[in-house]
Amino acid sequence: MNRTRTLATRLVHSASPHIERAVVAPIFQTANYLQDDAQTYAGVRYLRLSNSPQHLALHAKLASIEESEAALSFASGMAAISTALLALLVPGDHVLVQASTYGGTATLLGEDLRSLGISHTEVDAARPETWPAALRPTTRVFYVEGISNPLMEVPDLPAVRDFARAHGLVSMIDNTFVSPVNFTPIPFGFDLVLHSATKYLNGHSDLVAGVAAGGAALIERLAHRQNHLGGSLDPNSAFLLDRGLKTLHLRMARHNETAERLARALAEHPAIASVRYPGLPSDPAYARARSVFSGFGGMLAFRVRTALAAERFLAAVRIPLHAASLGGVESLVVRPSRSSHLGLEPALREAKGITDALIRVSVGVEDADELIADFRQALDQAEG
Numbered sequence: 589m590n591r592t593r594t595l596a597t598r599l600v601h602s603a604s605p606h607i608e609r610a611v612v613a614p615i616f617q618t619a620n621y622l623q624d625d626a627q628t629y630a631g632v633r634y635l636r637l638s639n640s641p642q643h644l645a646l647h648a649k650l651a652s653i654e655e656s657e658a659a660l661s662f663a664s665g666m667a668a669i670s671t672a673l674l675a676l677l678v679p680g681d682h683v684l685v686q687a688s689t690y691g692g693t694a695t696l697l698g699e700d701l702r703s704l705g706i707s708h709t710e711v712d713a714a715r716p717e718t719w720p721a722a723l724r725p726t727t728r729v730f731y732v733e734g735i736s737n738p739l740m741e742v743p744d745l746p747a748v749r750d751f752a753r754a755h756g757l758v759s760m761i762d763n764t765f766v767s768p769v770n771f772t773p774i775p776f777g778f779d780l781v782l783h784s785a786t787k788y789l790n791g792h793s794d795l796v797a798g799v800a801a802g803g804a805a806l807i808e809r810l811a812h813r814q815n816h817l818g819g820s821l822d823p824n825s826a827f828l829l830d831r832g833l834k835t836l837h838l839r840m841a842r843h844n845e846t847a848e849r850l851a852r853a854l855a856e857h858p859a860i861a862s863v864r865y866p867g868l869p870s871d872p873a874y875a876r877a878r879s880v881f882s883g884f885g886g887m888l889a890f891r892v893r894t895a896l897a898a899e900r901f902l903a904a905v906r907i908p909l910h911a912a913s914l915g916g917v918e919s920l921v922v923r924p925s926r927s928s929h930l931g932l933e934p935a936l937r938e939a940k941g942i943t944d945a946l947i948r949v950s951v952g953v954e955d956a957d958e959l960i961a962d963f964r965q966a967l968d969q970a971e972g
């Protein structure tokens with residue numbers, strides 16, 4: 589891997605195998621490969637083992653982008669998260685986790701891992717003084733999101749790294765909302781970075797994929813677990829993900845720019861109760877985000893005054909699509925209480941601030957002026 593090159597050049601050129609002199613690597617639509625003298629089962633080439641030429645090239649590219657020793661692809665972001673946690677934890681172990689995470693991760697911890705005897709404690713990831721009280725002798729992992737879904741909280745990332753090191757915990761960060769263009773956690777000192785590659789890394793809302801990157805020994809443990817759990821990426825999605833990655837830097841630059849402009853415009857609108865975007869100087873997370881990120885990403889969340897106003901806004905907005913997921917070229921608006929966090933108990937959802945008046949925006953790459961004008965006209969109609 590050539591790390592003297594900038595991220596932009598690595599995104600375009602890293603790990604391109606040029607098979608048969610092809611500029612773009614073909615799709616290896618084959619489940620199995622002719623047996624050679626592989627000494628271990630993991631050495632046999634087979635799609636579930638994530639070791640086709642396509643996987644190997646993609647993993648090399650992902651490691652180059654994340655500046656990690658190794659990387660691994662998965663069938664989804666949740667496959668990456670669940671496989672990573674199941675690779676590192678056994679019954680009796682305990683996890684420290686940021687209080688506001690993606691709903692799927694929250695339910696994985698609260699239901700699936702709990703039923704296996706793996707417990708967790710939620711902490712305010714921005715308040716390191718509260719963490720020692722939550723630590724147990726059995727704590728193994730500190731899990732955070734770079735920018736949390738959907739509340740847009742930003743942890744005290746240097747403190748998470750240092751606390752995990754000081755107590756022998758594996759530090760894991762879901763960096764889906766931030767992207768490696770704005771922050772690379774591995775050279776910063778995290779042990780493992782995870783992505784729903786469904787979102788920014790691919791960027792075109794046409795596949796589901798996950799990524800983990802970190803030290804070679806850690807990734808090897810994940811690969812071993814993945815071989816058994818089976819959540820590996822299919823060849824078509826691996827091809828599309830590699831294609832999407834080539835424009836990640838261009839897309840993120842536009843996402844960063846337009847989201848910041850939209851956040852400022854929303855903050856001034858009378859129908860808005862509050863806006864969360866870590867790039868707004870008035871945002872509670874601004875100082876933490878600014879000290880670590882080079883850009884603030886394309887995600888923001890805002891509150892209108894009532895659930896009815898949220899419904900009116902969603903009915904009136906014209907350019908963004910009303911859909912779950914995020915990170916694509918098209919702008920999306922959604923109520924997390926009705927999508928990503930629908931699986932949480934209603935009382936817990938409310939307690940976390942994920943109310944029916946909260947709207948999450950994934951800012952696309954459309955014309956910024958048109959987008960802002962559209963949000964304004966929809967908000968004008970929100971209060972009836």
Ligand SMILES: Cc1ncc(COP(=O)(O)O)c(C=O)c1O
Binds near residue numbers: 666
């Ligand atoms: C922050 C975050 N992490 C993980 C996931 C899960 O990813 P996937 O849907 O690819 O399994 C999502 C999905 O929305 C997400 O927003």
